[in-house]
Amino acid sequence: MTAKSIITNLVCVFILSPILAALIIWGAYVFIPESPAPPPAVDMTPAQAAVIRPAPHTPVSGRTVYMANCAKCHGASGDGKGTELLDRPARSFLEGGFSFGNTTEAVRRVVQHGIAGTPMPGFAGTLNAAQARAVVKYVLAMAPAAELDVEDALLEVRDRPLVLRGMLPARGPFEEVQPRGVLLGGTDGLTLAYDVDDVRFRVARQGAFARRTDWEGRGGTPIEPLGREIHWSGFGPAFVQDGEPVQARFRGTSIRDGRAELRFSLPQADVREWGVIRSLGILPGYVRTLHIEGNASPYTLQLPTLESPVQVGKGHDFHWWRAGQDLIGVRGATPTKDGAALPANGIVELFVIPGVDVDAARRAGIPEGAGT
Numbered sequence: 001m002t003a004k005s006i007i008t009n010l011v012c013v014f015i016l017s018p019i020l021a022a023l024i025i026w027g028a029y030v031f032i033p034e035s036p037a038p039p040p041a042v043d044m045t046p047a048q049a050a051v052i053r054p055a056p057h058t059p060v061s062g063r064t065v066y067m068a069n070c071a072k073c074h075g076a077s078g079d080g081k082g083t084e085l086l087d088r089p090a091r092s093f094l095e096g097g098f099s100f101g102n103t104t105e106a107v108r109r110v111v112q113h114g115i116a117g118t119p120m121p122g123f124a125g126t127l128n129a130a131q132a133r134a135v136v137k138y139v140l141a142m143a144p145a146a147e148l149d150v151e152d153a154l155l156e157v158r159d160r161p162l163v164l165r166g167m168l169p170a171r172g173p174f175e176e177v178q179p180r181g182v183l184l185g186g187t188d189g190l191t192l193a194y195d196v197d198d199v200r201f202r203v204a205r206q207g208a209f210a211r212r213t214d215w216e217g218r219g220g221t222p223i224e225p226l227g228r229e230i231h232w233s234g235f236g237p238a239f240v241q242d243g244e245p246v247q248a249r250f251r252g253t254s255i256r257d258g259r260a261e262l263r264f265s266l267p268q269a270d271v272r273e274w275g276v277i278r279s280l281g282i283l284p285g286y287v288r289t290l291h292i293e294g295n296a297s298p299y300t301l302q303l304p305t306l307e308s309p310v311q312v313g314k315g316h317d318f319h320w321w322r323a324g325q326d327l328i329g330v331r332g333a334t335p336t337k338d339g340a341a342l343p344a345n346g347i348v349e350l351f352v353i354p355g356v357d358v359d360a361a362r363r364a365g366i367p368e369g370a371g372t
């Protein structure tokens with residue numbers, strides 16, 4: 001080996017390789033969004049937010065994104081007094097009262113998916129990853145510093161889903177404590193609560209996960225779910241056959257494909273179920289997916305509501321019902337007069353959009369062709 005080739009090798013190893021590595025890392029940082037792609041929102045142009053998509057190299061100013069997309073509701077100074085007239089006030093960030101969690105992750109979720117049942121829209125289809133990061137940082141920086149510590153007893157879902165079993169508190173004066181409950185906490189901030197005994201879905205929450213109050217004791221006190229309730233199922237059984245409740249048996253939970261699943265069986269079918277936050281355009285909601293196998297009986301899935309649902313028609317591939325203030329959509333099952341008939345095998349999706357008035361639903365294309 002000549003001196004020249006040794007020098008060339010040294011140059012390659014010690015100078016060029018680090019530069020190449022640095023370039024690759026920089027490239028990955030700039031071009032790969034840090035979060036997984038949001039669940040596909042059904043197509044609709046968000047009407048409420050200006051779209052600004054700078055080239056990936058331009059540093060994004062959190063303030064610019066804020067002024068263009070958030071200030072009209074949250075106020076230019078973040079005091080919650082925007083120009084937009086809202087039926088419930090937008091949050092003042094200056095006071096730091098982040099009821100959906102004050103971690104970067106928690107605020108990122110709120111910005112990405114919105115808050116179901118409130119005017120807070122989801123920005124998954126409007127802001128790119130860099131813009132979302134910048135505006136989250138900007139919003140958190142408005143809060144008084146003292147507010148920014150996270151409680152230690154908190155169980156937080158971060159990059160992995162969580163399952164928690166134990167006693168669930170009574171939801172209101174008409175409901176009993178559920179001694180055997182299970183909470184599925186998704187990485188998107190959705191928490192689904194079920195009663196293990198009859199495998200009944202009870203409540204969907206969005207935001208923080210849960211606090212264990214029985215950590216040191218013997219399980220004598222309930223788990224405290226922390227998210228905001230976005231939907232409650234009512235008291236009815238989930239599955240009926242000829243008008244009679246069908247007994248479901250809990251089989252367990254599992255973590256699969258990055259989500260927490262519930263497994264249960266009906267007398268003649270096996271079901272796996274999971275949930276995700278999803279929006280229809282800017283209308284925030286969530287979807288429960290049921291994966292059904294070997295269903296030999298004509299079971300009917302009852303819609304999860306206390307109200308008497310009224311069919312409103314098709315839209316975005318779902319059959320929709322109005323149930324009080326909420327919209328409930330079903331895909332993959334045949335609508336019947338009291339619910340949806342399950343297929344023998346396959347996927348059934350249950351899309352719940354809480355707190356939507358008739359006009360907002362029509363603008364979002366429910367029912368089909370009603371949009372303006």
Ligand code: HEC
Nearest residue numbers: 069070073088089090091097098099100101110118119120
């Ligand atoms: C159409 C009005 C509107 C727009 C636009 C809007 N928000 Fe909101 N936002 C709200 C309302 C209303 C709430 C309070 C919801 C509730 O009642 O909990 C809220 C709540 C929030 C929260 C939750 C605070 C908490 O308690 O944890 C965050 C964070 C937030 N908004 C950030 C943003 C950001 C960032 C933008 C811009 C990218 C934005 N919002 C745009 C109306 C809006």
